[in-house]
Amino acid sequence: MSSGNASHFTVICQNPHTPYRMHCTSVRCGVVGAALCYRGLKMPYSDMVKAIIIFATGIITGVIPRIIYDWWNRPEVFINGIDDAGQYHSIFVENKGRSTAINCEAMLTLSTINLDDIIDTKEVTLTTNFFREIKDMNLSWARMANGKSCSIAIYPGARQLLNFYKIEKPDLEIKIASEKGWIPSRVVLKSHREYEGEIKIFAENVKHRTSTRLCG
Numbered sequence: 001m002s003s004g005n006a007s008h009f010t011v012i013c014q015n016p017h018t019p020y021r022m023h024c025t026s027v028r029c030g031v032v033g034a035a036l037c038y039r040g041l042k043m044p045y046s047d048m049v050k051a052i053i054i055f056a057t058g059i060i061t062g063v064i065p066r067i068i069y070d071w072w073n074r075p076e077v078f079i080n081g082i083d084d085a086g087q088y089h090s091i092f093v094e095n096k097g098r099s100t101a102i103n104c105e106a107m108l109t110l111s112t113i114n115l116d117d118i119i120d121t122k123e124v125t126l127t128t129n130f131f132r133e134i135k136d137m138n139l140s141w142a143r144m145a146n147g148k149s150c151s152i153a154i155y156p157g158a159r160q161l162l163n164f165y166k167i168e169k170p171d172l173e174i175k176i177a178s179e180k181g182w183i184p185s186r187v188v189l190k191s192h193r194e195y196e197g198e199i200k201i202f203a204e205n206v207k208h209r210t211s212t213r214l215c216g
Contacts, residue, residue, distance in 0.1 A: 072098065073097075073098045073099045074097050074098070074099060074205075074206070075095050075097035075098070075099050075100060075101035075102075075154070075156070075203065075205060076095065076096045076097035077093060077094070077095050077096075077097070077101050077104065077154065077201050077203055077210050078093070078094050078095075078096055078210055079091060079092070079093055079199065079210055079211075079212045080092045080093065080094040080159060082164075087166045087167045087168070087169070088163075088166045089164050089165050089166060089167075090142055090161045090162055090163055090164055091106075091162040091164050091212075092159050092160075092161060092162075093106070093154065093159060093160050093161075093162055093201055093210075094154075094158070094159035095154040095155065095156055095157065095158055095159070096157075097156055098156055099156060100153050100154065100155050100156065101153065101154040101203040101205065101206055102153055102203060102204040102205050103151040103152075103153070103203060103204040104151060104152050104153065104154050104160075104201060104202070104203045104206075105138060105150055105151045105201070105202050105203075106138065106139040106141075106150075106162050106199060106200070106201050107136040107137060107138055107139070107199070107200045107202065108134065108136075108137050108138075108139050108164075108176070108186075108197060108198075108199055109134060109135045109136055109137075109197050109198045109199075109200075110134040110176075110195055110197035110214075111196055111197055111198075112195055112196045112197070113187075113189070113195065115128050115131060116190075117189050117190055117192075117193075117195070118131065118187060118188070118189060118190075119173055119188040119189065119190060120188075121188050123183050123184045123185065124184055124185050124186065124187055124188055125178055125184050125185070125186055125187070126186060126187040127187075134176075134186070134187070134197075136200070137178070137186060138150040138178070139162055139163055139164065139177050139178070139179065139199070140162075140163045140177055140178065140179050140180060140181045141160055141161065141163070142160070142162065142163055143160065143161070144181070150179040154203075162199075163177035163181060163182070164176070164177060164199075165177060166182070167191075168188070171191075172191040173188050173189070173190065173191065174188065174189040174190070174191055175187075175188050175189075176188070176189065196213075196214060197213075197214040198211055198212065198213055198214060199211065199212050
């Protein structure tokens with residue numbers, strides 16, 4: 001029975017000793033009005049109130065505790081610092097919640113890139129001849145070395161490293177990671193100016209994304 005549109009159904013008791021007819025009508029918002037007749041007499045008002053109280057009690061004792069439990073045990077994912085040791089610059093993503101964050105993905109947006117910033121090289125997905133806007137493009141997790149998946153589980157109290165960029169010498173070129181890691185990389189940028197963007201973290205069981213603004 002759909003709760004979006006009005007619908008009707010009738011149930012007839014087959015017991016010859018206690019015949020009754022129940023007629024129910026559902027209306028929008030899931031509100032159900034019911035009239036129950038015993039041998040042509042309406043249900044007493046007190047019985048109807050009892051039925052409503054029982055129904056409401058079932059909702060309160062069955063649904064609300066589950067909502068509270070899910071909220072209390074939810075995962076909470078945060079971007080928590082940068083590991084910039086050496087030429088590699090990675091981002092720590094930590095789960096401070098009480099349950100595992102499932103299928104976490106990181107997406108990068110660089111909002112100020114133009115063709116003059118790009119260095120054409122091998123083993124990249126974006127070049128001056130094949131360029132697309134860098135918007136919500138996946139990054140890779142450091143532990144996923146084979147590049148087969150861009151999602152990962154982060155357990156409660158644990159943190160994972162997210163590949164971001166590395167500095168290539170001697171010209172200090174900035175190599176941005178892709179969803180497959182460093183080979184291929186997403187793009188190689190000149191280090192002649194600052195770049196602005198955003199990294200967003202999504203998870204299957206996290207309702208609100210975590211994000212951080214970037215300024216190179």
